[in-house]
Amino acid sequence: MPPYSEPKEGETLLKLNDVHMRFGKVAALAGVDIEVKKGEIHSIIGPNGAGKTVMMNCINGLYKPQQGEIHFKGQKINDLKPYRRAELGISRTFQKIELFGGMSVLDNIRLGRHIHLKSGIISGALYVGRTKREEISSRRFIEEEIIDLLEIESIRHKTVHMLPYGLQKRVELGRALALNPELLLLDEPLAGLNLEEVEDMARFILDINEEDRWKVTCILVEHDMGVVMDISHQVFVLNFGNKITDGTPEEVQNNPDVIKAYLGEEDLYATRR
Numbered sequence: 586m587p588p589y590s591e592p593k594e595g596e597t598l599l600k601l602n603d604v605h606m607r608f609g610k611v612a613a614l615a616g617v618d619i620e621v622k623k624g625e626i627h628s629i630i631g632p633n634g635a636g637k638t639v640m641m642n643c644i645n646g647l648y649k650p651q652q653g654e655i656h657f658k659g660q661k662i663n664d665l666k667p668y669r670r671a672e673l674g675i676s677r678t679f680q681k682i683e684l685f686g687g688m689s690v691l692d693n694i695r696l697g698r699h700i701h702l703k704s705g706i707i708s709g710a711l712y713v714g715r716t717k718r719e720e721i722s723s724r725r726f727i728e729e730e731i732i733d734l735l736e737i738e739s740i741r742h743k744t745v746h747m748l749p750y751g752l753q754k755r756v757e758l759g760r761a762l763a764l765n766p767e768l769l770l771l772d773e774p775l776a777g778l779n780l781e782e783v784e785d786m787a788r789f790i791l792d793i794n795e796e797d798r799w800k801v802t803c804i805l806v807e808h809d810m811g812v813v814m815d816i817s818h819q820v821f822v823l824n825f826g827n828k829i830t831d832g833t834p835e836e837v838q839n840n841p842d843v844i845k846a847y848l849g850e851e852d853l854y855a856t857r858r
């Protein structure tokens with residue numbers, strides 16, 4: 586496979602071209618095109634069952650679309666398994682928290698580096714000499730950076746299942762960051778959080794996207810329209826597996842088809858701050 590090209594800020598990092606994902610008769614994605622530029626927060630919104638999580642699963646390789654192409658850094662990645670995509674720098678959080686509840690916060694974050702990697706801990710243990718020392722020191726460094734960023738110093742040794750839900754969501758973000766990703770897929774990171782926790786989490790996402798140390802491109806699936814419209818560069822609207830529209834938050838909010846798709850759900854503007 587030819588080398589991956591390194592896009593600069595503002596150039597295409599990820600591209601989906603006519604992606605179809607069917608489950609029996611259900612077309613969860615019915616020909617989706619999306620282009621995500623390096624440096625963006627690109628949100629995906631849409632009613633329940635629209636296909637948002639399926640889209641995330643196709644991007645990180647949990648699902649394999651029957652048709653269409655997925656390109657990361659200019660290379661087709663359709664045939665790569667999730668761990669290979671993780672190695673390329675695609676990391677994610679899940680709609681339903683995926684953590685080891687019986688383990689500490691720090692151990693969960695540490696495992697984040699290995700979870701997606703096929704070889705994982707076993708091959709990690711086979712690293713020898715200098716390589717291993719370098720690996721360990723850089724790992725420690727990123728753990729500290731994550732703990733610092735997410736302000737979880739005081740709970741680093743706490744067992745995850747003892748923590749309130751809001752903090753568990755934060756730890757999950759930490760686990761995803763442990764991979765030092767270039768592209769971070771966030772599936773409803775604000776769901777179930779109270780107002781204060783929502784504000785904290787939105788700030789962390791912005792920091793991850795903007796701070797020089799991180800500069801991570803994010804794809805955000807969220808129902809909280811206030812936050813989506815506040816922090817996104819681009820918004821992509823999905824319904825029944827089809828794109829309704831995409832554009833800047835302003836463009837999307839004023840699109841009549843978007844307003845129609847949301848009728849009967851929460852008022853698109855109700856949560857706008």
Ligand SMILES: Nc1ncnc2c1ncn2[C@@H]1O[C@H](COP(=O)(O)OP(=O)(O)OP(=O)(O)O)[C@@H](O)[C@H]1O
Nearest residue numbers: 608611613631632633634635636637638639640680
């Ligand atoms: N593994 C699967 N097998 C069969 N059908 C599936 C599977 N995964 C998703 N679907 C179907 O695909 C459609 C899209 O589901 P998806 O989970 O992507 O919705 P969503 O937009 O994430 O909704 P929500 O906002 O409720 O999370 C739904 O009709 C769902 O039932």
Ligand SMILES: [Mg+2]
Nearest residue numbers: 637638639680
């Ligand atoms: Mg979902």
